[in-house]
Amino acid sequence: MHLLYSTLLAVAMIATLPYWLWQMVQKGKYRTGLRERFGHVPARLIVHEGCPTIWVHAVSVGEVIAVTPLVERLNGQFPGHDVVISTVTDSGQRLARSRFGGERVFYLPLDFEFAIRPYLKQLQPKLVIIAETELWPNFLRLARKSGARIAVVNARISDRSIRGYLRVRPLLRNVLSNADLFLTQTWEDRKRLVEIGALDERVKVTGNLKFDAPLPAEPPIVASLRSALTKDGAGPVLVCGSTVEGEEPLLLRAFENVRASLPRALLILAPRHPERFAEVAQLLEQLDVPFRRRSLWNGETLGGGVFLLDSIGELAALYGLADIAFVGGSLVPRGGHNILEPAQHGAAIVVGNHTENFRDIIWMFQQNDAVRIVGPAELPLVFMELVSNDPERIALGKRAAETLKEQTGATSRTLEALSELMRLSS
Numbered sequence: 001m002h003l004l005y006s007t008l009l010a011v012a013m014i015a016t017l018p019y020w021l022w023q024m025v026q027k028g029k030y031r032t033g034l035r036e037r038f039g040h041v042p043a044r045l046i047v048h049e050g051c052p053t054i055w056v057h058a059v060s061v062g063e064v065i066a067v068t069p070l071v072e073r074l075n076g077q078f079p080g081h082d083v084v085i086s087t088v089t090d091s092g093q094r095l096a097r098s099r100f101g102g103e104r105v106f107y108l109p110l111d112f113e114f115a116i117r118p119y120l121k122q123l124q125p126k127l128v129i130i131a132e133t134e135l136w137p138n139f140l141r142l143a144r145k146s147g148a149r150i151a152v153v154n155a156r157i158s159d160r161s162i163r164g165y166l167r168v169r170p171l172l173r174n175v176l177s178n179a180d181l182f183l184t185q186t187w188e189d190r191k192r193l194v195e196i197g198a199l200d201e202r203v204k205v206t207g208n209l210k211f212d213a214p215l216p217a218e219p220p221i222v223a224s225l226r227s228a229l230t231k232d233g234a235g236p237v238l239v240c241g242s243t244v245e246g247e248e249p250l251l252l253r254a255f256e257n258v259r260a261s262l263p264r265a266l267l268i269l270a271p272r273h274p275e276r277f278a279e280v281a282q283l284l285e286q287l288d289v290p291f292r293r294r295s296l297w298n299g300e301t302l303g304g305g306v307f308l309l310d311s312i313g314e315l316a317a318l319y320g321l322a323d324i325a326f327v328g329g330s331l332v333p334r335g336g337h338n339i340l341e342p343a344q345h346g347a348a349i350v351v352g353n354h355t356e357n358f359r360d361i362i363w364m365f366q367q368n369d370a371v372r373i374v375g376p377a378e379l380p381l382v383f384m385e386l387v388s389n390d391p392e393r394i395a396l397g398k399r400a401a402e403t404l405k406e407q408t409g410a411t412s413r414t415l416e417a418l419s420e421l422m423r424l425s426s
Helices: 002-015 017-027 061-077 090-100 113-123 137-145 159-167 169-176 187-195 220-232 248-261 274-286 315-321 340-344 356-367 379-388 390-406 410-425
Strands: 053-057 082-087 105-107 125-131 149-155 181-184 203-205 237-243 266-271 291-293 305-308 324-327 348-351
Touching (some): 053 061, 061 125, 061 149, 061 410, 113 137, 125 410, 159 356, 181 410, 248 266, 248 305, 266 274, 274 291, 315 340, 324 379, 348 390, 356 390
Parallel strands (some): 053 082, 053 125, 125 149, 181 203, 266 305, 291 305
8 A cells, every 4th residue: 555655646746846846946945955855864963872762743833833842841851862853844944943953953754765764764763743633654654663653742633634534534544553642632633533543542632732832032123123113103013924815915905994094003014925025025015005124124213004024933023012913824715824922922813714724722712702803804894993992902912811821731741641652662
């Protein structure tokens, strides 16, 4: 079966090669770490001879943020082990290197035996930890065959993926059998994992690691912007983060309503994908919206308008300046993004009505009246309501912070389960 899978994967890669080449040439994606993805273990990756290795895989930025407290706790719990981290995306790679050091971070190899074996041979992991549900059949099979224990943490099965998984359940059962332990975010995720073939006794509910993610260190841009806002008397501040194609025009129209009555209002606009920075800047120029690019800003007067955050790794801290925080990927059908970062700062949170990827988090916040969910038509009205009603806006943000605090503790529960798994493998 694995031979058929590998053959189909190779055929799919060859068939889609023009797309990948276009992405590399036109958008600069996937070029970084290409040799690592094909099985070249980078010389910077340091593991100590005789030290067991714990391999943590976190696909992108969200997963890196979620596992950060867990990685730190693993280092303390298992001081005689090397903890290394792999990612898939470039943005996840940059964040992981900044948090854990380049000598411990690398790109996940493609799901071919020739690419995976060199890493297993050099790292010889005792434990492989996969964040969320990144189920690569060859990787799981070979890691298991190498003698590693495998745990999937913060596991979730989205509304969108469950239908596809059920269609291939007979095949998935063999893939899932390679994992020793699944630690899910919710009881619904546990039910779905068992439904698609995971062994019931291997699936436990430990909660969502993202609730335990610490506030990021405040980069210098936050103090600079805070100072400029105070000096200019600018505000209120709306931070629209992780926006995707099709959302910026809707947000800008809603913001124009705010500026009509509050001309010194500032919109901090942060597109989700770096390759869209130039595209969004061009849109702002076409709409004749006054704006400044973060990459070109040197602390000069803001005076309202739009501040285009064309940088990586600063958005989470900048939510601390927000009177209102809009979290993108939700006004258009993209499934939404994580609202926990603005909740950490007690910002009043607004999202669109496409939040399937974070259904359980959104539901928790809805139960506590700690988030506003709107469609494109309601967005301008909600922005205006919140900027003009200080008590309600402040109360909404306070309820968000309290909801977040109530759900913490998943990291400790996850570490306890992983420690037990390590004891069983000794």
